[in-house]
Amino acid sequence: MKHVCKFICVAALVIGAAGVSAVAGDVKVDPKIESYQKVSGVAGNLNSVGSDTLNNLMTYWAEAFRKIYPNVKIQIEGKGSSTAPPALIEGTSQLGPMSRKMKSKETDAFEKKFGFAPTNFGVAIDCVAVYVNKDNPIKGLNLEQVDAIFSKTRKHGAAANIETWGQAGVDGALADKPISIYGRNSASGTYAFFKEKAMEKGDYKDEVKEQPGSASVVNGVAKDPAGIGYSGIGYKTSEVKVVPLAKEGTDYAEASFENAMNGTYPLGRTLYIYVGKKPNEALPKLVNEFLKFVLSKEGQEIVIKDGYGPLPAKTVEVLLKKLQ
Numbered sequence: 001m002k003h004v005c006k007f008i009c010v011a012a013l014v015i016g017a018a019g020v021s022a023v024a025g026d027v028k029v030d031p032k033i034e035s036y037q038k039v040s041g042v043a044g045n046l047n048s049v050g051s052d053t054l055n056n057l058m059t060y061w062a063e064a065f066r067k068i069y070p071n072v073k074i075q076i077e078g079k080g081s082s083t084a085p086p087a088l089i090e091g092t093s094q095l096g097p098m099s100r101k102m103k104s105k106e107t108d109a110f111e112k113k114f115g116f117a118p119t120n121f122g123v124a125i126d127c128v129a130v131y132v133n134k135d136n137p138i139k140g141l142n143l144e145q146v147d148a149i150f151s152k153t154r155k156h157g158a159a160a161n162i163e164t165w166g167q168a169g170v171d172g173a174l175a176d177k178p179i180s181i182y183g184r185n186s187a188s189g190t191y192a193f194f195k196e197k198a199m200e201k202g203d204y205k206d207e208v209k210e211q212p213g214s215a216s217v218v219n220g221v222a223k224d225p226a227g228i229g230y231s232g233i234g235y236k237t238s239e240v241k242v243v244p245l246a247k248e249g250t251d252y253a254e255a256s257f258e259n260a261m262n263g264t265y266p267l268g269r270t271l272y273i274y275v276g277k278k279p280n281e282a283l284p285k286l287v288n289e290f291l292k293f294v295l296s297k298e299g300q301e302i303v304i305k306d307g308y309g310p311l312p313a314k315t316v317e318v319l320l321k322k323l324q
Helices: 055-068 081-090 104-114 143-150 189-197 214-223 257-261 285-294 297-305 313-322
Strands: 044-050 072-078 096-098 119-133 180-184 209-211 227-232 240-242 268-275
Touching: 044 055, 044 081, 044 285, 055 072, 055 096, 055 285, 055 297, 081 096, 081 104, 081 189, 081 268, 119 189, 119 214, 119 285, 119 297, 119 313, 143 180, 180 189, 180 214, 189 227, 209 214, 214 227, 214 240, 268 285, 285 297
Parallel strands: 044 072, 044 096, 180 209, 180 227
Antiparallel strands: 096 268, 119 227, 119 240, 119 268
16 A cells, blocks of 8 residues: 555645654645536547656556546556657657656757747646665664665765664664665666666665666565665555654654655655646646646545645646746
């Protein structure tokens, strides 16, 4: 069962700061978000290429959307956020889901071809979690320790690498065990996000076992008593434990929406869908209606189902205006 976030409606949401809570079943869509209204004339093929983190969520949205519009065919490919910009540029997809914002070189390449920048829509809220095996007794880590475990450059200032669980503060039988590190490959937006936020843009250790997807990271840690890895909170299972994190000089904070919003949890983020929208022109009807569905009551209920945090109504209102 996937981990779901505790949603708290914050009027002045900064869309880049968000997360999830350890309490399942208490999440509700903002009641001010309206239900989706079916329209006529929606048919055709829709392609999505991009984020692995969003792969399940895009699939759930597609399944629900096709129940409304049976004449729509949707193809989804989720190999990593870095695959989204080229697919949009080459015209092989209309939707580019990404777990990070596009880099300047990606937006520049898009704009060079089309003469305008791509448009992003924040669609869900996530926390990047640090996972350990469920039997690991660790109480928490600060970012300096996280950096010293995953990075060989230690830009957070740690004096030495952390190579065993005892060096990370774990007692008992695990203390002398080398830490077994799992991560994503460089095509992943989560790889880039973690590198920037947890490692101050430092270099990953050579020992990191790069995995092709988010679920693979979690599965690796679940089977490895000495394992540690990072992935979106929506991929949590009962076989792993989410490690509370702390900024230097602060208490450990759970991976919750509230903690990410107040700044105590350091790895909150927004998940995006990018599209090529010409200024002052509407998107093609099929793309436009799919995004309206994603931002509807039903679409945000699917966000909760997949273990992420839904958007506040005020944010949805702003995003819907971008579709006009």
